[in-house]
Amino acid sequence: MMNRLTFIRKISILGSPLLREWRLVESRRVAVKPEYKVGDSKPLYVPPRRPEFPDYKYGESKIFKQSNKGLYGGQFIQFGNNVSESKKKVRRRWLPNIIKKGLWSETLNKIIRIKLTTKVYRTITKEGGIDNYLTKDKSARIKELGPAGWKLRYRILTKKEQLSNSPHKDLPVVEKADGSKSKIYYNFSIDGKTYQITVGKRKLLYYLFPLEILEHKADGESLSYKKFISLYQERSTEQILQALSKYGFDLNTISV
Amino acid sequence: MSYSHLSNTGSRFTKEISKQLLPRYHKYLLKSVPDFLRPRLPLATKENQYKNERDWVFMPGDRVVVTDGDCRGNVCVVVRHNKDTNSYILNENGPTIEAAVPKELWVDGQKSHVVNFPKAVLKSSLKLLADIEDDKTGKTKTVAIQNVVFRGSYFDKNYNKIMPIRCVSGQEDLIIPWPKPEEHEDGPLATSQSICREQTFWVESIVKAPIPKAALPSIRNEKSKYARKNEKLSTADIKRLVAPKMPLTDTKMHFIAERKELEETVYKKRVLTEEAKEKIGEKVFEHLSKEML
Numbered sequence: 001m002m003n004r005l006t007f008i009r010k011i012s013i014l015g016s017p018l019l020r021e022w023r024l025v026e027s028r029r030v031a032v033k034p035e036y037k038v039g040d041s042k043p044l045y046v047p048p049r050r051p052e053f054p055d056y057k058y059g060e061s062k063i064f065k066q067s068n069k070g071l072y073g074g075q076f077i078q079f080g081n082n083v084s085e086s087k088k089k090v091r092r093r094w095l096p097n098i099i100k101k102g103l104w105s106e107t108l109n110k111i112i113r114i115k116l117t118t119k120v121y122r123t124i125t126k127e128g129g130i131d132n133y134l135t136k137d138k139s140a141r142i143k144e145l146g147p148a149g150w151k152l153r154y155r156i157l158t159k160k161e162q163l164s165n166s167p168h169k170d171l172p173v174v175e176k177a178d179g180s181k182s183k184i185y186y187n188f189s190i191d192g193k194t195y196q197i198t199v200g201k202r203k204l205l206y207y208l209f210p211l212e213i214l215e216h217k218a219d220g221e222s223l224s225y226k227k228f229i230s231l232y233q234e235r236s237t238e239q240i241l242q243a244l245s246k247y248g249f250d251l252n253t254i255s256v
Numbered sequence: 257m258s259y260s261h262l263s264n265t266g267s268r269f270t271k272e273i274s275k276q277l278l279p280r281y282h283k284y285l286l287k288s289v290p291d292f293l294r295p296r297l298p299l300a301t302k303e304n305q306y307k308n309e310r311d312w313v314f315m316p317g318d319r320v321v322v323t324d325g326d327c328r329g330n331v332c333v334v335v336r337h338n339k340d341t342n343s344y345i346l347n348e349n350g351p352t353i354e355a356a357v358p359k360e361l362w363v364d365g366q367k368s369h370v371v372n373f374p375k376a377v378l379k380s381s382l383k384l385l386a387d388i389e390d391d392k393t394g395k396t397k398t399v400a401i402q403n404v405v406f407r408g409s410y411f412d413k414n415y416n417k418i419m420p421i422r423c424v425s426g427q428e429d430l431i432i433p434w435p436k437p438e439e440h441e442d443g444p445l446a447t448s449q450s451i452c453r454e455q456t457f458w459v460e461s462i463v464k465a466p467i468p469k470a471a472l473p474s475i476r477n478e479k480s481k482y483a484r485k486n487e488k489l490s491t492a493d494i495k496r497l498v499a500p501k502m503p504l505t506d507t508k509m510h511f512i513a514e515r516k517e518l519e520e521t522v523y524k525k526r527v528l529t530e531e532a533k534e535k536i537g538e539k540v541f542e543h544l545s546k547e548m549l
Binding site: 033036037038039040041042043046047048049050051052053054055135136137150153154157158160161 | 485486487488489490491493494495496497498499500501502503504505506507508
């Protein structure tokens with residue numbers, strides 16, 4: 001007679017993603033940063049540059065360092081034994097299935113080349129792109145992002161913020177002769193002619209700098225970029241355009 | 257040419273030569289120093305140099321006997337210590353070397369280029385001599401001591417410091433006194449010991465600092481790069497210390513807006529207005545007046 005238990009279907013709740021353990025992520029000890037206020041005594045060390053990214057709540061992995069550089073989805077190295085027929089045990093390790101991929105980021109408008117596990121790759125596919133994967137708000141997602149994912153998330157969210165709050169987002173768009181579209185930043189008129197300028201202030205300064213250098217050279221002076229910027233920092237776009245036309249720059253190349 | 261009498265620059269380097277540089281240093285030392293001044297023994301590293309009387313065992317003024325070399329058996333007196341090579345310079349009875357000295361360095365009365373220089377001797381080739389009384393004859397005799405041990409310590413007036421007690425190994429009741437050091441006469445600018453030892457400052461308060469604040473710059477280097485400045489945090493510092501914040505996602509922003517809207521409408525805490533209070537009062541009064549009747 002067959003054992004009755006063999007007919008009972010085993011229900012595993014351990015495989016359920018809801019009960020996934022984050023022991024190796026949550027148990028990491030991260031130093032609590034003090035709240036700094038102006039006028040407090042200065043700490044022993046102040047970094048020379050501002051930090052580029054926000055602090056990741058769960059810190060870095062100390063036991064599987066390569067996971068800090070990729071999207072490993074909270075998977076870590078595991079250790080165990082190979083057991084032969086003679087029961088001899090030989091130590092071995094199990095790594096997650098790691099692949100290198102270039103994933104297109106819609107927001108950043110470029111390919112992100114990164115190491116990731118196939119499990120994460122599958123999730124990214126399901127989410128509909130790396131941007132969606134990185135910007136999800138669930139706490140489990142934040143835990144599985146790791147330091148590298150957190151940094152990418154910051155890049156994407158800041159870019160999104162930038163795009164939505166861009167000062168030039170409502171500028172009129174015109175079609176050029178070759179069919180390409182471009183924004184019109186300024187309308188500039190000189191000597192009875194009006195130009196629709198298609199480049200921003202920064203680009204205008206970029207064109208002006210070599211001309212300004214030549215001008216200084218003629219007077220026997222040198223001009224550094226720093227000095228040049230300090231000269232033109234306060235000037236309006238109109239003044240920059242006037243300077244460009246004064247030095248003989250062809251405004252037709254930057255206008256419609 | 258050495259400028260050590262003018263400046264300390266580079267003195268640390270010459271004092272603390274690393275192990276890696278030591279052979280090269282030796283090579284150039286031997287090249288640059290005249291033959292008669294060259295150390296014949298290997299230089300001791302800073303860690304291995306003798307530091308105290310326990311290390312030296314024989315002090316200047318001690319009588320010793322040479323146990324090997326050409327002068328084996330000679331009784332000599334230790335003249336001085338050679339700290340660089342952990343060795344002893346003995347008097348004229350000790351080993352010497354002949355070296356040629358250039359005429360510029362001749363001393364008064366010198367007649368030959370060749371001069372005898374005392375040769376430094378290591379501790380291993382010396383034995384201490386001591387005078388002990390013979391039990392049988394009652395006469396004093398000089399003996400060489402095989403080994404010396406140190407037991408306890410005492411304050412030595414001649415050396416003006418605590419010195420270990422030097423005993424004969426195996427017969428520790430035999431104490432060999434330290435030789436009297438050479439006396440130096442005080443210079444005309446010297447301060448006498450009694451004046452130095454006189455107490456001129458008494459602590460009046462442990463709360464109040466004895467040195468006034470204005471006088472502190474005269475005793476401390478205010479511009480020292482090692483001094484901890486009592487600097488305060490500026491906004492620029494805080495920018496470099498505090499990481500930027502993660503921008504909110506669209507969903508999070510929607511959630512916050514929704515929450516705010518709900519708080520303003522559904523979850524809004526209702527405040528009892530004066531009108532409502534009056535209405536309630538009226539109702540209660542109505543009810544009570546009915547009851548009373």
